Structure formats: structure tokens, C-alpha cells
Amino acid sequence: MMAERPLSPFLTVHRWAYTMTLSILHRATGVALIAALLGLVIWLISASFGADSYAAVLPALTSVAGKVVMCLAVIALIYHFCNGLRHLAWDIGWGFERSAARRSGKLVLLATLIGSALCIYWILAHPAGAA
Amino acid sequence: MSLRAPLAQALNHGAAHDGVHHWWVQRVSAIALAPLVIWLICQLLSLPDAGYLTVTAWI
Numbered sequence: 665m666m667a668e669r670p671l672s673p674f675l676t677v678h679r680w681a682y683t684m685t686l687s688i689l690h691r692a693t694g695v696a697l698i699a700a701l702l703g704l705v706i707w708l709i710s711a712s713f714g715a716d717s718y719a720a721v722l723p724a725l726t727s728v729a730g731k732v733v734m735c736l737a738v739i740a741l742i743y744h745f746c747n748g749l750r751h752l753a754w755d756i757g758w759g760f761e762r763s764a765a766r767r768s769g770k771l772v773l774l775a776t777l778i779g780s781a782l783c784i785y786w787i788l789a790h791p792a793g794a795a
Numbered sequence: 796m797s798l799r800a801p802l803a804q805a806l807n808h809g810a811a812h813d814g815v816h817h818w819w820v821q822r823v824s825a826i827a828l829a830p831l832v833i834w835l836i837c838q839l840l841s842l843p844d845a846g847y848l849t850v851t852a853w854i
Contacts, residue, residue: 711850718847726845745832748825755822786840 686769690747693740700737735784742779746772 710721750768753759759768
């Protein structure tokens with residue numbers, strides 16, 4: 665039942681625009697990157713503990729599932745990086761107008777697409793040999 | 796007209812009391828992290844393989 669008085673605007677009263685999706689993706693990728701960072705740290709710590717512990721951890725990273733997670737982490741990192749620069753530009757007052765924000769949003773998506781495609785190609789093109 | 800209570804106005808604090816500090820810490824860490832992320836990506840991509848000797852030599 666809706667109250668008969670003015671309500672403060674919330675998500676549901678706004679017409680959807682893709683900049684909203686970009687905004688929530690920034691937060692989602694930020695949270696996901698915490699998990700990815702944990703994986704990176706586990707990898708480094710296992711190497712610091714010696715060859716045996718490294719050999720125990722490496723198969724998890726080079727498995728198909730590990731590579732999928734790694735590719736997703738790369739996409740999340742590059743998206744969060746590009747969109748973070750967009751946020752920093754907003755902080756100094758650049759690009760706040762609606763048209764500019766939409767244009768920079770498209771630019772971020774394009775940069776993420778190209779950047780992560782290059783990184784993923786690089787990762788998959790180089791076999792992770794356990795030398 | 797202000798919607799803030801007189802006491803809040805006198806103390807000049809927001810609800811969390813350290814919002815401005817938190818804001819600055821977030822910006823400074825973000826600006827510091829930006830070049831470091833580029834560095835990390837370049838470092839990881841330049842590893843010839845993920846073998847134990849390569850990785851420990853890199854660390």
C-alpha cells in the first residue's frame with residue numbers, strides 16, 4: 665500500500681538507463697576483485713612456502729575452471745580500473761553531464777572489451793608450463 | 796532552510812562522523828592503486844611461464 669505523501673526517489677521510480685548497470689557493475693566487480701586478490705595471495709604464498717606447496721596449488725589455477733575464473737577476474741579488474749578512472753574524473757567535476765556520462769560509459773565498455781580480450785588472448789596463448 | 800538538527804549543525808559532523816576522511820582515504824588509495832594495477836598486469840603478462848622457478852625468481 666503506497667502512502668499518500670511524497671516518497672524519496674528510489675531505484676524503482678527511475679526509468680532504466682545502462683549507466684545504472686555500469687554503476688552496480690562497478691560495485692560488483694569491486695567485491696569480486698577482493699576474492700580474486702585472495703587467489704593471487706594464495707598463489708604467491710604457496711610459492712614462498714616451497715616447490716611442494718606450489719605444485720599442490722598450481723593445478724587449481726591451470727585447470728579449466730581456474731582459467732575461467734582467471735579470465736573473469738581479468739575482465740573485472742580492467743572494468744573496475746577503467747570505471748574507477750571515470751569516477752575519479754567525476755570527482756574533479758569532469759564529465760558529469762548526462763551525455764558525457766553516457767559517452768564515457770561506452771568508452772569504458774569498449775576499453776574493457778579490448779583490454780580484457782588482449783589479456784585473455786595472451787594468457788591462453790602462453791601455456792602455463794610447470795618448469 | 797536546513798533539514799539538519801541544530802546539534803548536528805553545531806558539531807559539523809555527518810552521520811558517520813568521519814565521512815570526509817573516509818572520502819579522502821578512498822580517493823588517495825584509488826589514485827595510488829591505478830599505476831600499481833598497470834604494473835601488476837604488465838608483470839604478470841611478462842612471466843614466460845607459471846613454473847616454480849620462474850615465479851620465485853620474479854618474487
